[in-house]
Amino acid sequence: MGMAMPDPAPLVTRFAPSPNGRLHLGHALSAIVAHDLAKGAEGNGGGRFLLRIEDIDGPRSRPELADEFRRDLAWLGLDWEEVPAQSTRLASYAAAAEALKARGLLYPCTCTRKQIEEAGAQEGSDGLIYPGTCKRTPPDPALPAAWRLDAAKALAETGPLVWDDALAGPQAVDLSGLGDVVLVRKDLPASYHLAVTLDDAADGVTLVTRGADLFAASHVHRTLQALLGLPVPRWHHHPLLVDETGQKLAKRRGSPALAERRAAGEDGRMLAEQLRLRLLRLGT
Numbered sequence: 001m002g003m004a005m006p007d008p009a010p011l012v013t014r015f016a017p018s019p020n021g022r023l024h025l026g027h028a029l030s031a032i033v034a035h036d037l038a039k040g041a042e043g044n045g046g047g048r049f050l051l052r053i054e055d056i057d058g059p060r061s062r063p064e065l066a067d068e069f070r071r072d073l074a075w076l077g078l079d080w081e082e083v084p085a086q087s088t089r090l091a092s093y094a095a096a097a098e099a100l101k102a103r104g105l106l107y108p109c110t111c112t113r114k115q116i117e118e119a120g121a122q123e124g125s126d127g128l129i130y131p132g133t134c135k136r137t138p139p140d141p142a143l144p145a146a147w148r149l150d151a152a153k154a155l156a157e158t159g160p161l162v163w164d165d166a167l168a169g170p171q172a173v174d175l176s177g178l179g180d181v182v183l184v185r186k187d188l189p190a191s192y193h194l195a196v197t198l199d200d201a202a203d204g205v206t207l208v209t210r211g212a213d214l215f216a217a218s219h220v221h222r223t224l225q226a227l228l229g230l231p232v233p234r235w236h237h238h239p240l241l242v243d244e245t246g247q248k249l250a251k252r253r254g255s256p257a258l259a260e261r262r263a264a265g266e267d268g269r270m271l272a273e274q275l276r277l278r279l280l281r282l283g284t
């Protein structure tokens with residue numbers, strides 16, 4: 001009794017793989033970071049570690065891989081709570097997109113990647129920056145269109161924003177490196193940016209963990225949280241595993257999938273311990 005502090009809100013993290021390819025070491029690292037942050041690496045035994053299957057990538061999605069992912073995570077010695085897969089949430093994506101459209105914050109874009117390249121698009125922090133072709137000249141409404149966030153209008157609504165990364169510290173939102181990103185794909189009711197922002201809010205995620213290659217995307221996600229009135233989590237972008245030549249391990253050819261290592265009889269818990277040691281050396 002006495003002067004006890006109120007319980008802090010429980011830490012909620014998640015691992016959100018897409019079943020369009022097998023999991024590799026880089027995925028294992030991401031899962032371990034999220035799991036350990038939630039489960040007591042910092043004494044927060046009340047934290048929750050969620051698994052969400054991001055299975056809306058149309059023809060590339062192979063639903064049977066979700067079971068393989070669960071076996072991989074168990075093999076690594078992780079335990080988790082599973083939340084509904086993205087394919088069950090399409091209505092919420094469509095509703096949010098319609099709300100943003102009604103406020104004039106999205107515009108349709110029919111450009112192909114080739115057209116964007118030919119329009120002289122600059123390389124940004126996450127691929128080409130859209131040169132605004134369809135913003136200046138609205139496209140034929142009969143053509144299939146993606147919907148892009150009008151970054152200038154969004155900024156005018158939100159004003160200056162900040163977000164907080166556990167490793168890199170406070171960040172002022174700056175959309176200039178990304179431009180007008182796609183929020184609704186031509187073939188899907190959402191892009192990664194819209195779906196993951198809505199899902200993390202719906203799942204009560206309080207600490208978004210993922211690889212440093214997605215650092216810039218958080219400027220977009222923080223903007224969407226402000227536009228849609230969603231709670232604002234913290235972020236933890238962890239360093240990526242690289243090989244001796246500095247190449248991202250996830251991309252290296254010939255790196256066996258976790259499922260192959262598992263089938264070959266490797267000890268997954270020992271592999272997880274090795275990855276934790278590498279993380280320490282990477283300075284997280």
Ligand SMILES: [Zn+2]
Nearest residue numbers: 109110111134
């Ligand atoms: Zn366009």
